[in-house]
Amino acid sequence: MSKDNSKISISVIKRLPRYYRFLGELKANGIERISSNSLAQMMNLTASQIRQDLNCFGGFGHQGYGYNVAVLHSKIGAILGVDSKLKTILIGAGHLGNAIARHLDFEKKGCVLEAIFDIDENLMGKNICSIPIYNVAYLQEYCEKNKPVVAVLCIPKEAAQSLADSLVSAGIRAFWNFSHYDLNTDYQENVVVENVHLGDSLLTLTYRANNEI
Amino acid sequence: MSKDNSKISISVIKRLPRYYRFLGELKANGIERISSNSLAQMMNLTASQIRQDLNCFGGFGHQGYGYNVAVLHSKIGAILGVDSKLKTILIGAGHLGNAIARHLDFEKKGCVLEAIFDIDENLMGKNICSIPIYNVAYLQEYCEKNKPVVAVLCIPKEAAQSLADSLVSAGIRAFWNFSHYDLNTDYQENVVVENVHLGDSLLTLTYRANNEI
DNA sequence: GCCCTATTGTTAAAATCTTGACAATAGGGC
DNA sequence: GCCCTATTGTCAAGATTTTAACAATAGGGC
Numbered sequence: 001m002s003k004d005n006s007k008i009s010i011s012v013i014k015r016l017p018r019y020y021r022f023l024g025e026l027k028a029n030g031i032e033r034i035s036s037n038s039l040a041q042m043m044n045l046t047a048s049q050i051r052q053d054l055n056c057f058g059g060f061g062h063q064g065y066g067y068n069v070a071v072l073h074s075k076i077g078a079i080l081g082v083d084s085k086l087k088t089i090l091i092g093a094g095h096l097g098n099a100i101a102r103h104l105d106f107e108k109k110g111c112v113l114e115a116i117f118d119i120d121e122n123l124m125g126k127n128i129c130s131i132p133i134y135n136v137a138y139l140q141e142y143c144e145k146n147k148p149v150v151a152v153l154c155i156p157k158e159a160a161q162s163l164a165d166s167l168v169s170a171g172i173r174a175f176w177n178f179s180h181y182d183l184n185t186d187y188q189e190n191v192v193v194e195n196v197h198l199g200d201s202l203l204t205l206t207y208r209a210n211n212e213i
Numbered sequence: 214m215s216k217d218n219s220k221i222s223i224s225v226i227k228r229l230p231r232y233y234r235f236l237g238e239l240k241a242n243g244i245e246r247i248s249s250n251s252l253a254q255m256m257n258l259t260a261s262q263i264r265q266d267l268n269c270f271g272g273f274g275h276q277g278y279g280y281n282v283a284v285l286h287s288k289i290g291a292i293l294g295v296d297s298k299l300k301t302i303l304i305g306a307g308h309l310g311n312a313i314a315r316h317l318d319f320e321k322k323g324c325v326l327e328a329i330f331d332i333d334e335n336l337m338g339k340n341i342c343s344i345p346i347y348n349v350a351y352l353q354e355y356c357e358k359n360k361p362v363v364a365v366l367c368i369p370k371e372a373a374q375s376l377a378d379s380l381v382s383a384g385i386r387a388f389w390n391f392s393h394y395d396l397n398t399d400y401q402e403n404v405v406v407e408n409v410h411l412g413d414s415l416l417t418l419t420y421r422a423n424n425e426i
Numbered sequence: 427g428c429c430c431t432a433t434t435g436t437t438a439a440a441a442t443c444t445t446g447a448c449a450a451t452a453g454g455g456c
Numbered sequence: 457g458c459c460c461t462a463t464t465g466t467c468a469a470g471a472t473t474t475t476a477a478c479a480a481t482a483g484g485g486c
Binding site: 010013014016017018020021043044079080081082084086094095096098099100102103104105106109110111149150173174176180182184186190192194196197198199200201202203204205206207208209210212213 | 223226227229230231233234256257292293294295297299307308309311312313315316317318319322323324362363386387389393395397399403405407409410411412413414415416417418419420421422423425426
Binding site for chain 4: 259265276277
């Protein structure tokens with residue numbers, strides 16, 4: 001990373017995974033080089049924005065040539081941290097938790113899902129994609145032993161805040177939160193939260209469908 | 214709606230569901246009135262932004278008093294269209310589709326989930342939360358008969374674009390897309406797409422966890 | 427009924443984000 | 457090896473979004 005990335009704006013960051021995805025596709029299709037212009041057309045962006053975004057991290061392109069797909073893909077991957085092995089746990093093995101554990105390739109996204117917790121006694125000893133399910137009573141002890149840093153929350157909103165609080169004190173520094181609740185971790189430095197509000201997303205779609213925009 | 218809402222920015226729209234959620238909580242807790250200031254504190258926004266956002270749609274507040282929670286909640290609900298009954302189908306009854314069908318209260322979000330489609334013969338005749346699962350071969354005929362307008366896509370990315378194309382010609386005007394693929398419907402006016410990229414969200418979290426922002 | 431306080435709606439300023447423009451230059455054909 | 461073309465990196469302009477400021481005014485206490 002050749003530039004100071006301490007003040008990269010969150011808008012840019014949120015676009016990086018999409019670049020990474022498109023470049024991965026191009027690479028898989030054997031495309032070797034691409035210009036900001038063709039990429040822009042493909043991604044429905046302006047070439048200017050792509051060049052501006054990429055230049056936040058350094059000059060990955062060559063004048064008169066464009067960008068080498070494989071190089072750019074791996075550079076963006078490195079920026080995002082796809083090879084980091086953040087120890088991850090998931091709490092709540094209901095339908096949603098189950099689907100998330102199966103659906104996402106955590107390892108390719110920089111996270112290693114190592115344990116799942118639930119309150120349902122019937123699930124104890126079982127596993128999802130060979131990741132063991134433990135009783136939530138064992139959570140604190142597990143954290144002390146294994147020091148996970150990322151927690152995926154697939155639990156009812158009523159339980160979310162207090163569980164998050166105790167997870168923070170157990171060392172969790174990042175939450176991927178699917179409960180219908182906005183986690184409040186302002187009191188705590190260095191804790192990041194991605195709230196995924198599927199309900200909000202659906203409501204936005206409803207508005208847009210009704211207003212044709 | 215007392216103001217022209219044809220040029221409301223998408224940033225404002227995307228905040229509305231969150232307002233709606235917080236106001237719903239306040240209402241459920243028996244709070245009758247709230248000022249932009251207290252709401253801002255609660256939601257981690259500026260009071261100015263809240264007033265500006267709400268005023269896109271008209272003056273819902275009273276000087277010296279604030280906003281009536283129940284009124285504001287229902288006004289925002291009406292703007293979003295929570296009472297619209299958009300006929301909705303879901304395609305792909307795997308773990309994710311299953312979880313989405315169960316997890317989201319479609320009716321409270323302006324959509325009525327009426328049918329689920331899959332290719333797995335073993336699922337035919339079964340149902341999820343009493344919504345029937347049909348063979349995807351029956352999709353076209355179903356659309357002609359029942360005229361659904363919203364489609365939830367929980368299918369592999371390889372199948373997404375061609376299925377979306379045929380759904381558009383069958384009358385679908387809104388997609389809630391969970392496949393790891395950016396649906397392209399530019400060629401078609403009046404079709405809206407909400408891409409939910411869970412993988413992108415996780416990658417963003419990874420970046421933030423690694424960079425502590 | 428009057429005055430004081432709280433709080434809005436609105437306007438203007440500041441900040442941020444996106445787009446356009448273009449000089450600099452690497453690469454490839456001849 | 458030179459010139460022409462393609463395309464970047466970057467700077468400046470334009471657009472949008474967010475925040476601050478404040479006059480206008482409704483409500484409630486006395």
